[in-house]
Amino acid sequence: MLDWKAERGAGEPYPGYDVLAKWRSPSWNDKTREVVAARLKAADEPRFFTREEFETLIAVADRILPQPAPRPPIPVAALLDQKLQDGVMDGYRAASLPRDGEAWRRGLRALDAEARARHDHGFAKIVESDRDDLLRCCEAGELKSPAWDGMPSQTFFKHRLLRDLVLAYYCHPISWSEIGWGGPASPRGYVRLDFNDRDPWEAAEAKPGHEADALRVNRNVR
Amino acid sequence: MSDDPRHAPRARHGRAPDVFRPGGWVSMKEYADHETVDFVIVGTGAGGATLACKLAEYGFSVVALDAGPYFRPLEDFASDESEQTKLYWTDDRIVDGDNPLQLGSNNSGKAVGGSTVHFAMVSLRFRPEWFKARTKLGYGADWPIDWREMWAYYTEVEQALKISGPVNYPWGPPRPRYPYRAHPLNAAARALARGCEALGIGWTETPLATLSAPRGLAHPCVYRGFCVTGCSTNAKQSALVTWIPRALSAGAEIRDLAMVGRIETDANGLAAGVHYHRQSKWHFQKARNVVVAGYAIETPRLLLNSANDKFPDGLANSSGLVGKNLMAQANQAVWGEMDEEVRSYKGPPSLAITEHWNYEDEGKDFFGGYAYMSQGPLPQLWANTQATAHGLWGARLVEEMKRYNHVVGLKIVGEMLPQEHNRVTLADELDQYGLRIPRVTYSWCDNDKRLIDHSIAFMSRALGAIGTKNIWVQEDDTCHLNGTARMGDRPDSSVVNADCRSWDIPNLWICDGSVFPTVGGANPSLTIQAIACRTADRIRTLSRLGEIRLN
Structure with a gap:
């Protein structure tokens, strides 16, 4: 079931480390287990977005946060869909942006329209380098299709698109393991706080020439 | 297990x-809406909770309302950044100006206890001269309060919160010993100390409102590092676990999920009570005195939304200053990477501090000061910083994030000057209660920019001096909001007097960071609480003199 973990290692800073191995440890309280369990069950089918918008979103997320094989991908688009469906918002917004959900719908439709105008295909159907070019134009505020309906593409990119996708990716335990973060920590916190100090329930970093040591230690992190 | 405090009020019946026992309850005195209470307080954060506690202990009848839920941290708080955004004020707001503010996380709270439930616990006294910034330092405005009076109130708050701090504080006039010992330094804090020593300036352990020894039913801090997303072990001395339990035992009532939409005034132009929304209905609580403690956005919003025929420009606004002189604090950072593992996610994020540039006036080309502190961002916050402030996305972002455990950073809390065009006004759009939403307008002035540039240059040297690599600057961030209902000596140039009492409506009070005429380069929570303690003492004195409406 977890074969990909055995393969992971080469080039990764925390080979074999899995924050979920601490699920039943004193580092995870009941409330944390409850909210992370709900997150791990994120539905594949969109509830907030239409199927078409959702496909565009997947294609965007894939370029903002490219995911390495062989590990299972973090369902970034599904996590964002769930958040918007649940009405979880930042609340504040630039005067030029509509509320979070409407900004997303309009932004995805506009990116799709821009792709069709340039490449005769929707955003999800164009090649990766063309997607990156379009996203860079979006970031620079150079996209002006009427589909934006007055919303500046630059503001949408920085304050909605980039922010929301990054938060979705780094709310998932797979990303926590990837960066070697300790993860949830309550009621058990930490004892060793100094430079190069790690508690036995923290990830061990692979040092050059000693990757196997880190792998062995990380398999026993609980 | 328990009910969801976000859907139905908990404080009733x-x-x-x-807050100290999962599923537990304590008894609470309750008032009916038609009973006229001595004080109704809007907001239960650093200002409102402190005042509610002190006034109840002085024997006044008090009802304190909060728009947010009443959490029990031990059972309601997850170790999770996303989940804990439930502590933030995320109602609809519009931001504009040249430097639109980011709201929601580090400058607001929607819960009983307000933003102290997720504050970074940094508990600093102001530099004495800041209370006379105009006269002594040549900028901003003078406070109508003397620093020596504040020094005693700071002591009261430090004792009430069992602040942990250093044996000797390196800056300012002598202060009593902190009640609890300082916390140990993590690697991020040691990096700050090394940098200060390399550049020849002082540093110290940060005075923090989190326990370094047991206190009652609360355990010492376990260094889990989730401070700014809510402490799930009750080590953090928030208003929720300090002032509010005291207020309840003294007979105050706390009403959760109660959003105040309008203050009503009577035929004499006095405040008569507040209209509030709770359990899908509007109610009216009668009161002899109304205290607004909603912080620098919601306080002016409520005063402006309460405009009526007698006060067409909003309540307490004859000066025209309600909503004006909003002051954020600069929150720029310098980040880099060390060869050593830092793992700054362990422990409170700001265990070490230097206030050197708050107290040193030589070598500055700007007014005001700044402190800077060590940092410990959790993954979502760090990734968002790398993306939106550093401009990374794609493979560069994912790869950079893998260096997370080597990241070290220094971040300022910097003084910004009061300017009338930085302000809170009402937009035409309505929120879920049918109330006009706030529009928050903010632009930095040249002095703000010079302070920021100075701090960035200095912190870059400090990181460079300790061998940090790949140093980069986070230029656009702010924290803490103050101003918008400033206190002063004259009715035409301030909204309230030194007692936080409205010049226009003598039974209307404002008790939160809105009353600050200037902000200094220090986190405001200790000062807000000290002012609340002073206000309570003044109210007691004035009531004995018969100068307060109590019948």
């Missing part, structure tokens, strides 16, 4: 949540 004569009881309130016991």
